[in-house]
Amino acid sequence: MFVAEIIGTVVATEKDPNLLGITLLIVQPLDEERLPKGSPIVAADTVGIGVGELGLCTGGREAAMALPKPFVPVDCAVVGIVDNLDVEREKIS
Amino acid sequence: MFVAEIIGTVVATEKDPNLLGITLLIVQPLDEERLPKGSPIVAADTVGIGVGELGLCTGGREAAMALPKPFVPVDCAVVGIVDNLDVEREKIS
Amino acid sequence: MFVAEIIGTVVATEKDPNLLGITLLIVQPLDEERLPKGSPIVAADTVGIGVGELGLCTGGREAAMALPKPFVPVDCAVVGIVDNLDVEREKIS
Amino acid sequence: MFVAEIIGTVVATEKDPNLLGITLLIVQPLDEERLPKGSPIVAADTVGIGVGELGLCTGGREAAMALPKPFVPVDCAVVGIVDNLDVEREKIS
């Protein structure tokens, strides 16, 4: 799983029927210091998160487990709203 | 999930019987500014998208969920036609 | 699977109901010489590991197999506490 | 999915019983201009492809869907013989 900032949405009118009603978010993965890591990807919202908030994201087959119907073509979902990243120990080196 | 531009097709006469009738697209993944990200891959079409259009792509086991028969050897599918990428918040740094 | 040092936790109050009660750890993947490899990710704890300890982590769909309920949106889990990395043969080149 | 040139085979006498009779190919992934992309990996043959031919490869859990028994430890398979890559639109750059 990874933490990402929500930076926008994808608008797609024609799509798989199982995606109807699912908000497609553009999310920027962050590292443990909240700095961007790699480039943004698209994730399905499952918690009602908004732009500017930090989301906990799950990838792969597991992402769909957070949706009402688990057999949908979704490979990344926001499954939590992050309140805090608590790094107790400094990263090595 | 990711957004990609459709740039071509793959022609394969001999193939797994479960792939018969499925259009195999060459898709170029894009970033949130619609610039190419990495090199093109092959994805199954599920929405009737054409070359030059932007598709929403799903990878992994979930891709096959968008096909009529879900137990097929497909690991990437175009599951939506993207109308717009709405980046409300600027990417950090 | 990979070995990672536990460096912190993620606090997320609003989340998927299946994640309630699961500790979300920030883990730093390490190489065979215990040096950091890539940047930290988030993993579910299944063994009661603490910050500063080395965990054996499993990714993908298999991660959820270590949780009480296997159909949860988790794609990485700590499934063991590493006592030792026993590299008997030197890495080539 | 991706396109790869078949460049060799792996010989493994002792192996999982479910792999008996499956040809293990060394495949070099190619980009849309048929140039090598990354380094070769090992894929199971499901279409009777030969060295020097271009194969359509599927990764992950889906690869096993192309084999007679789907519950085998195979994570990449050649599922088609590529006749042509038809890039209609130039890659954005």
Next chain:
Amino acid sequence: MFVAEIIGTVVATEKDPNLLGITLLIVQPLDEERLPKGSPIVAADTVGIGVGELGLCTGGREAAMALPKPFVPVDCAVVGIVDNLDVEREKIS
């Protein structure tokens, strides 16, 4: 799938009950010329391979298919002992 040299083992006393009795190997992925590719990872042994030997490794959900119990938190397994890599055609460029 990929070929890797077995370079050591991971010792983890406290672990998921489904991992008991499974040897956890440290494996160094190799390219087609038997040179190291990336850094070592951890894989479950299913064929009784030893340090210094070359193993055929499978990743993802498929890895667990080679274990006695398929619903275990393992995402990489050694599923064969490699006798030879037979590269018949030179790698392009």
